[in-house]
Amino acid sequence: MKLLDIYVYGSPLLKxxxxxxxxxxxxxxxxxxxxxxxxYDDDGIGLxxxxxxxxxxxxxxxxxxxxxxxxxEVFINPVIIQREGEDVLxxxxxxxxxxxxxxxxxxxxxxxxxxxxxxVIEKEFEGYLARVIQHExxxxxxxxxxxxxxxxxxxxxxSKLEKIAEKGxxxxxxxxx
Ligand SMILES: [Zn+2]
Numbered sequence: 001m002k003l004l005d006i007y008v009y010g011s012p013l014l015k016x017x018x019x020x021x022x023x024x025x026x027x028x029x030x031x032x033x034x035x036x037x038x039x040y041d042d043d044g045i046g047l048x049x050x051x052x053x054x055x056x057x058x059x060x061x062x063x064x065x066x067x068x069x070x071x072x073e074v075f076i077n078p079v080i081i082q083r084e085g086e087d088v089l090x091x092x093x094x095x096x097x098x099x100x101x102x103x104x105x106x107x108x109x110x111x112x113x114x115x116x117x118x119x120v121i122e123k124e125f126e127g128y129l130a131r132v133i134q135h136e137x138x139x140x141x142x143x144x145x146x147x148x149x150x151x152x153x154x155x156x157x158x159s160k161l162e163k164i165a166e167k168g169x170x171x172x173x174x175x176x177x
Pocket of ligand 1: 093095135139
C-alpha cells in the first residue's frame with residue numbers, strides 16, 4: 001500500500017481549521033486504510049486528516065496500541081462538550097518530528113462525534129486517551145502542540161522548528177480523497 005505524505009510544521013494546511021465533513025466519499029474506507037498504514041509506519045497512535053493534506057474534520061486513532069481491550073476508531077466532526085481536571089504530560093507529533101514537550105491538557109473530556117456509519121456518539125475519555133483526542137482535535141482546529149508550550153521552551157526549539165518548516169512550507173496543496 002502506498003503510504004501518504006505527512007504534512008509537517010510550516011505547512012499552511014496545519015494552521016487552518018478543517019472543513020466539516022458532509023457526505024463521505026465512496027472510497028473513504030480505502031483512504032482510512034492508507035491513513036492507518038501511514039500512522040503505524042511512523043509509530044503514531046492518532047492521525048488527523050489535515051496531517052495527510054486532507055481539508056476535512058476527522059481523525060483516526062488506534063487505542064489498542066495503548067490498551068489491548070480497546071480498538072481503532074474514527075472520529076468524524078468531533079466536538080469536546082465537557083472538560084474536567086488537569087493533566088501534564090510529554091507529547092510528540094508526527095508533524096513535528098523528534099520534538100517532545102510537556103503540555104497541560106484536561107484530564108477528562110466528553111466528545112460528541114460521528115462514526116463511519118454516521119451515527120452520533122457521545123463518549124468520555126480520561127488521561128492519556130483524552131490527551132490524544134485533544135491533540136487531534138487541536139490539529140483539526142489548526143493548532144499544533146508546540147503552540148501550547150511556554151514561550152521560553154518554545155525559544156529553545158525554535159531552530160529545530162525552522163528546520164522542519166523548510167519542508168512544511170513546500171506542502172501547500174491539499175489532496176482530495
Ligand atoms: Zn499531532
